[in-house]
Amino acid sequence: MEILEALTCDEIKIVNEIMDLCKRRGIKSYIVGGAVRDAILGNKVKDIDICLEEDPKVILDELQKLKCCQYHSEFQTAFLVFENGVNIDLIRCRKEYYFIDGALPRISPSRIYEDLYRRDFTVNALAYDIEKKCIIDVCGGIQDLKNRVLRKIHPNSYNEDPTRIFRAIKYAVRYKFSLKDKDEIKKCVENGVFSLISNDRIVKEIYLLCCEENWKENIYLCNDLKIFDVDERLLKIELEEENQDKRYSCTSRVDMRILKLFYSMRDRKYRSILAENSILNKELRSAIECSNEDSHEAADLIMGTMDNYRLYTILRKMNDYELVLLSWNSKLNYKIYNYIYNLRDYRPSLSGKYIASKGVKDGKSIGRILRSIMKIELNSGIDYGQKYLTENLGENM
Incomplete structure (x- = not known):
C-alpha cells in the first residue's frame, strides 16, 4: 500500500524532503505508528511520526522553510513546524528497558525492528519505509487491523506500563476494535496495577480519554474493566458543554467532561486522584477538592436560603467549576441559574x-x-x- 497517498500535498513535500536529506547521508527513515495505522484504515492521518536510524539533529539545519524546532537531546527527538503548517515528529529509533514495573523506561538507540517491538499494540507496530515504499509489519499488525482486534505485543505489557491500559481503551473505542486482552487487563486492575504509577500519569491518560469524540464509551469501558466505579445514570445526564450557552465562561469542553466523570464516580480513590495532580487546571482541581471535602455543607447552605443576598454572598466565592457541580443537583439548579443570570453581575448602585x-x-x-x-x-x-x-x-x- 502507498501510505503517502493518505497525506496532503504539503505533508508529502515535507516527508520527501526529509527522505532526500536522509538518503544523501545514508540514514534510513520510516513513517511509523499511528500514521501508518490510520492510512491503512482509510482514516485521516493526524500525526506524522518519522523514525530515523540516526540522531535527527544531523539533518535539522538543512531543512527548508522550518518555522519552529523543539529538539530534545535526552531522547533524540525533534518536533518540527513548517511554514506551510505541517507538523512532524522526528524520532531516533530506540529500544526500551523496564527495570521496574511502572517506572519510566531506559532507552538506547536501535534499528527500526527493535523500535517496532518496543511499541504497545500490534496495530501501532507498523512502519513505512519511505525510500523503498513498503510496509514493515513485525507483529502481525495488518492482520489485526483487518480483524478489528487490539492486541498487546509484550507478555508483561500492562505491568511494565499501566498507562497502556488506558490507551487500549481509547483505541478499542475509537476504532471499534475488540479488546483481545480484556481478561488480562481486568486481572491487572484487580491486582492494583495503577498503584505502580503516579497520579499525574493516570490523570493525563484520563484527560486524553475525555478528549475523544466517544468519550462516554471510554468511561463505560473503564467501568466494565473495574478501573472506575461510575454511576452510568449520572454520566448520561446531558452536559451543559454539549449545548453550551456561555453561562460558565471559564470552563472548557474537556474540563466539563472531567467534572462530569468526577460527579458520577462512586469510589473515593479516583475522586482523590482527580483532585491531587498537576495535570488538570487549578480551578478545576480546586472545585473537585472542595466537593470532596464539604460539598454537603455548601449544598445545605444554598438549600436553606431563599434570600438573594445570602445566595450571592455564598456563591460569589465559588469558581465556575464549583457552580457547575452544584447545578447538576436538581434541587439546587434553579438557584444556581438565578445566581448566574440575575445576581452574578450585580454591582451596588453606590460605591x-x-x-x-x-x-x-x-x-x-x-x-x-x-x-x-x-x-x-x-x-x-x-x-x-x-x-x-x-x-x-x-x-x-
Whole structure:
C-alpha cells in the first residue's frame, strides 16, 4: 500500500524532503505508528511520526522553510513546524528497558525492528519505509487491523506500563476494535496495577480519554474493566458543554467532561486522584477538592436560603467549576441559574468611595452601609443607594 497517498500535498513535500536529506547521508527513515495505522484504515492521518536510524539533529539545519524546532537531546527527538503548517515528529529509533514495573523506561538507540517491538499494540507496530515504499509489519499488525482486534505485543505489557491500559481503551473505542486482552487487563486492575504509577500519569491518560469524540464509551469501558466505579445514570445526564450557552465562561469542553466523570464516580480513590495532580487546571482541581471535602455543607447552605443576598454572598466565592457541580443537583439548579443570570453581575448602585465623599469616613461604617444597600437591592431588584443615604444621612448629604 502507498501510505503517502493518505497525506496532503504539503505533508508529502515535507516527508520527501526529509527522505532526500536522509538518503544523501545514508540514514534510513520510516513513517511509523499511528500514521501508518490510520492510512491503512482509510482514516485521516493526524500525526506524522518519522523514525530515523540516526540522531535527527544531523539533518535539522538543512531543512527548508522550518518555522519552529523543539529538539530534545535526552531522547533524540525533534518536533518540527513548517511554514506551510505541517507538523512532524522526528524520532531516533530506540529500544526500551523496564527495570521496574511502572517506572519510566531506559532507552538506547536501535534499528527500526527493535523500535517496532518496543511499541504497545500490534496495530501501532507498523512502519513505512519511505525510500523503498513498503510496509514493515513485525507483529502481525495488518492482520489485526483487518480483524478489528487490539492486541498487546509484550507478555508483561500492562505491568511494565499501566498507562497502556488506558490507551487500549481509547483505541478499542475509537476504532471499534475488540479488546483481545480484556481478561488480562481486568486481572491487572484487580491486582492494583495503577498503584505502580503516579497520579499525574493516570490523570493525563484520563484527560486524553475525555478528549475523544466517544468519550462516554471510554468511561463505560473503564467501568466494565473495574478501573472506575461510575454511576452510568449520572454520566448520561446531558452536559451543559454539549449545548453550551456561555453561562460558565471559564470552563472548557474537556474540563466539563472531567467534572462530569468526577460527579458520577462512586469510589473515593479516583475522586482523590482527580483532585491531587498537576495535570488538570487549578480551578478545576480546586472545585473537585472542595466537593470532596464539604460539598454537603455548601449544598445545605444554598438549600436553606431563599434570600438573594445570602445566595450571592455564598456563591460569589465559588469558581465556575464549583457552580457547575452544584447545578447538576436538581434541587439546587434553579438557584444556581438565578445566581448566574440575575445576581452574578450585580454591582451596588453606590460605591464605597462615593459614600466616603458624603462624610462617612469610618471604614466599618462604609462597609455596613454597602452591605445594607446590597441586601435591599439584591432582594428587591431596585436601585436603593441614594434613597438609603437620604433616609440615614439626611437630605442635605
